[in-house]
Amino acid sequence: MTTTSDGLETKAGAQGDIAALFAEFSTAFEEFKATNDQRLGELEKRGSADGLLEGKLDRLNAVLDTNKAAMDRALIERARPQLDGKGMPVDGEYKQAFASYVKRGEEKALSVGVNADGGYVVPPETETEITRLMTAVSPIRAIAGVRQVSGSVYKRPISVTGPAVGWVGETAARPITGSQTLAELSYPTMELYAMPAATSAFLEDAAVDVGQWIADEVNAAFAAQETTAFVSGDGVNKPTGFLDATTVAEASWSWGNLGYVATGSAGALPTANASDVLIDLVYALKAGYRQNASWVMNRKVQGTLRKLKDADGNYLWQPAATADGKARFMGFDLVEAEDMPDIAANALSIAFGDFRRGYLIVDRQGVSVLRDPFSAKPYVLFYTTKRVGGGIADYDAIKLLKFAAS
Template identity: 85%
Template sequence: MDRIDDGLETKAGAGSDIGALFAEFSTAFEDFKRTNDQRLTEIEKRGSADGLLEGKLDRLNAVLDGQKAALDRAAAERARPALEGKAAVPDGEYKQAFSAYVKRGEEKALQIGVGSDGGYVVPGEVETEITRRMTAISPIRAIAGVRQVSGAIYKRPITVSGPATGWVGETASRPQTASQTLAELSYPTTELYAMPAATSAFLDDAAVDVGQWIADEVNAAFSAQETTAFVTGDGVNKPTGFLSATTVAESAWSWGNLGYLATGTAGALPASNASDVLIDLVYALKAGYRQNASWVMNRKTQGALRKLKDADGNYLWQPAASADGRASFMGFPLVEAEDMPDIGANSLSIAFGDFRRGYLIVDRQGVNILRDPFSAKPYVLFYTTKRVGGGIADYDAIKLLKFAAS
């Protein structure tokens, strides 16, 4: 068995041309399909596949993951806004005051956006940039519902069951019907912080786009912490993740719980007709949610699903149609979230649902920066905070696949 060339994986991370990266990704997927077809043929004929062939398939899976990461990085780089000197910036006077504060600590020109605690509120265009880039990088934020609030807690009433109705004849009596059932969901916002550092010489450099630098530094720290909290957060000083909800078998589902389907095999998909349980998961979701649904899983789980085919021999996993698009599985977008658990005994490794309706992220308006030139000399620290909350908004909009016997 020929060994796959290492150059493919190296090449994927080397360039920044999105078109070339996307072409390489498509080529790698065709190679993956040919190799997997060969593996399936050997299993059908001999009951098992050659070990070298299995190894090649695993390597190709890793190549696809590496090339997708390279595509994401290139897309983020292309979306980077112009530097301060190359484009007009709104609120120019306020932007200049903010820049002076960050570089030298000057506050004499500031009249708006000063927090009562002595912090400094980031100007609107920088705040928007931080949130936008977190949306691009944080996979859950990109598909969830998002609300901006001005208070510490966002409360949302929801109808659990509607009023009872009935048909009656023209002259028949109208007995009283049961009223609707309401519930209130509460989303407290908690503090998320980052503290990038810079030298005074760096900040004095006239070419430095201060707002862009803060967005870059804070973005990576915020997005990683956010995604973990939105998936597995326990609600203690952080948002409540959707996997922290109480889970029950779909047949026993009730409001306040997330329903799951079991694969029938602990730690694995069924040995035969593996895709059937995934089809069942799709149709466990009501039609009103299904039309906007997405798959959520981590990279390793996605690698396992890439090997599945339908009855006509078509691969259920398909690459994105464009460089900035999403891969799909069974026709629905697939979102890669590394905080989802690996496949294992009793793991909830796959989520499927309308996350726009099923999970709500609450952002308190404003990102605050406190400049500290004293604590870590010769570095200037920028204590940057924002308040974020999150939790399930509709318990019927998300379903889970449990890798368990029942």
């Protein structure tokens, strides 16, 4: 537990005490609102606010972010499924063989698990564990569309425009109408790898759950790399991120581009009626997409938006109603992705859209492990790989806010 200079405590190190963390988060947000109300009052009366208030507001923002991160970690720990006996059991002989392979490098003649390169396919329950944990800690994976494929490339046909139609009289001629326009999107899967190491003594310990150990070691590395690629990847040996797409002003939007709304001020929100441009961004998205839309931004940008109010004095940012819920902004879920850019001139710092329809993640089935006891003696390396692809699925389902004059 730590204490700020204002006497505010944060339980960033709390061991799974989710209820206490949530209560502290709620208290901190009430203090944040009171402090910001005081700041806004001074701005209205004097045209400037006390620097002490600004500093306190920044510290409160930090407390809110720290508590939210602690709650997320505690929820991930609590949500981890048991590997043994809780889900769909794998063949006992195969699981035992996999454990022997990890600990001692023993391979038995089991065709289901043998890889041509001498590796081993992770048992399905361990594969599910890695995917489950990545969903919990990778914000884009949690809101995007996900497909499991067995090949190296997933291709998806898209109808860009429908067939032409028209009204006719009962006896009028029926001329041939124009055909619909189809496009094809391709999602190649790229290799994502991690290589945790362990000593032989550690692996020989009978208490070690090797499947859980691999999942824990690989999870953090995979999740961090994935999220970066899904946001800003260039498509070279990695997925293509949605920010890598060509962007155009929303008034000039066409298929193959992402539309943006400009704030009207380089590197900042408008000084007057700052929320108006955010409303414009919401309504740049078609109604069919708004129903399941989410905001995506990083922690610093979220801290800026926490200070905004509507015309009736209500805060546009609202904390989650429950410890395992999401914060909401202007009535839509807010997803925190640290790979999104900070506010700066011409930065695309805020995304808003239906990511389930707008961005597709492609997972090739199978996570494989290659045991290497030779390259880094006395450590045993575990070259763990999976193949992942990603890219925009619907260019009309995601809109961006650009901190620029136009």
